[in-house]
Amino acid sequence: TIQNSRVTSRLKLTVIGQIMGTYILAQSEDGLILIDQHAAHERIVYENLKQRYHSLKVQSQSLAVPETLELNFKEADFLGSILDDLKMLGMVIEPFGETTFVIKAVPAMIDEKEIKPIILEILETALVKKDRFSKEDWLEKCLVLMACHSAIRANLNLEHIEIEKLLADLEQCENPRHCPHGRPIAITWSKNQIEKLFKRVL
Amino acid sequence: TIQNSRVTSRLKLTVIGQIMGTYILAQSEDGLILIDQHAAHERIVYENLKQRYHSLKVQSQSLAVPETLELNFKEADFLGSILDDLKMLGMVIEPFGETTFVIKAVPAMIDEKEIKPIILEILETALVKKDRFSKEDWLEKCLVLMACHSAIRANLNLEHIEIEKLLADLEQCENPRHCPHGRPIAITWSKNQIEKLFKRVL
Numbered sequence: 001t002i003q004n005s006r007v008t009s010r011l012k013l014t015v016i017g018q019i020m021g022t023y024i025l026a027q028s029e030d031g032l033i034l035i036d037q038h039a040a041h042e043r044i045v046y047e048n049l050k051q052r053y054h055s056l057k058v059q060s061q062s063l064a065v066p067e068t069l070e071l072n073f074k075e076a077d078f079l080g081s082i083l084d085d086l087k088m089l090g091m092v093i094e095p096f097g098e099t100t101f102v103i104k105a106v107p108a109m110i111d112e113k114e115i116k117p118i119i120l121e122i123l124e125t126a127l128v129k130k131d132r133f134s135k136e137d138w139l140e141k142c143l144v145l146m147a148c149h150s151a152i153r154a155n156l157n158l159e160h161i162e163i164e165k166l167l168a169d170l171e172q173c174e175n176p177r178h179c180p181h182g183r184p185i186a187i188t189w190s191k192n193q194i195e196k197l198f199k200r201v202l
Numbered sequence: 203t204i205q206n207s208r209v210t211s212r213l214k215l216t217v218i219g220q221i222m223g224t225y226i227l228a229q230s231e232d233g234l235i236l237i238d239q240h241a242a243h244e245r246i247v248y249e250n251l252k253q254r255y256h257s258l259k260v261q262s263q264s265l266a267v268p269e270t271l272e273l274n275f276k277e278a279d280f281l282g283s284i285l286d287d288l289k290m291l292g293m294v295i296e297p298f299g300e301t302t303f304v305i306k307a308v309p310a311m312i313d314e315k316e317i318k319p320i321i322l323e324i325l326e327t328a329l330v331k332k333d334r335f336s337k338e339d340w341l342e343k344c345l346v347l348m349a350c351h352s353a354i355r356a357n358l359n360l361e362h363i364e365i366e367k368l369l370a371d372l373e374q375c376e377n378p379r380h381c382p383h384g385r386p387i388a389i390t391w392s393k394n395q396i397e398k399l400f401k402r403v404l
């Protein structure tokens with residue numbers, strides 16, 4: 001096990017199981033924890049991508065069949081201006097004629113099928129927000145979208161070992177409490193709260 | 203599986219596990235259920251004993267070494283007056299001199315070590331309440347005490363098969379929602395309630 005001084009690593013979670021193919025139940029030293037597997041994985045992917053971006057340790061996977069993007073002039077103009085930054089995120093996109101681009105590689109954590117909708121959503125937001133869409137803004141949005149699109153879904157049965165890995169990765173996160181959209185990752189009930197629910201204590 | 207037309211039997215509970223050695227987690231078709239194992243077993247024992255009493259199908263176990271009860275006059279007077287009813291509960295107690303009694307057999311579900319404190323508590327209450335302690339009253343108190351004393355405790359690890367048995371027995375109960383003391387046996391969270399906790403829905 002990995003040594004880690006963060007508070008969450010002291011939770012010492014014991015996996016109990018998965019319910020509805022969507023939530024993970026675990027026991028901590030103080031009570032019961034219910035974890036939203038999609039939200040948890042979003043947080044893990046988000047922080048991983050962000051850290052790799054900032055530490056220049058991006059991991060890309062080349063596409064066997066490069067995908068083309070046919071854009072309008074405004075979209076092409078914006079995309080052309082952010083290609084260098086996208087490369088630092090692991091997205092290798094190259095111009096291919098006036099308003100056409102080719103996606104040559106995607107971040108290693110992202111399914112290649114997911115990347116085109118992400119780019120198109122970024123471009124759409126950029127054209128709507130114009131000057132109110134700073135580099136920090138689209139970078140953040142890009143990380144959130146990549147995390148959301150590549151995170152494991154709800155209604156997916158996980159093996160025990162996959163659950164263990166997910167919880168271990170979550171404990172390594174800087175903010176293991178909320179997904180990148182701000183929704184809670186975990187709901188906890190302390191031993192005392194449970195005893196109150198059962199009227200074992202007042 | 204047993205055919206049963208009661209509402210609870212349609213819960214189709216799937217055992218997920220036990221937490222804190224005290225609560226059982228199960229998934230129903232609609233959500234998550236947390237069950238207090240002691241409260242659940244109290245209910246099961248209570249209804250079983252009550253049913254056997256009313257259907258005259260009591261099961262007794264003889265004590266290898268009969269236990270004696272040394273009482274005062276008032277206690278002996280009251281106990282002497284309820285021996286026939288106690289026998290219908292599975293408690294075979296016989297007079298043994300003026301204020302002494304011998305416990306010869308106890309209900310099959312009850313640990314023989316538990317019976318003496320139960321009798322003494324009934325007698326104590328009888329002398330305090332006097333005329334306000336009807337046959338229904340002491341019979342009910344006796345059933346509740348026997349259930350409480352013989353039910354599995356909290357902080358006891360159960361095997362999966364024991365948990366399955368407990369839930370199956372609970373589903374056969376007339377009132378599977380509350381223990382004989384009136385405390386809740388189960389806390390439930392519907393799928394929708396869980397989604398709200400995680401802000402997946404509003």
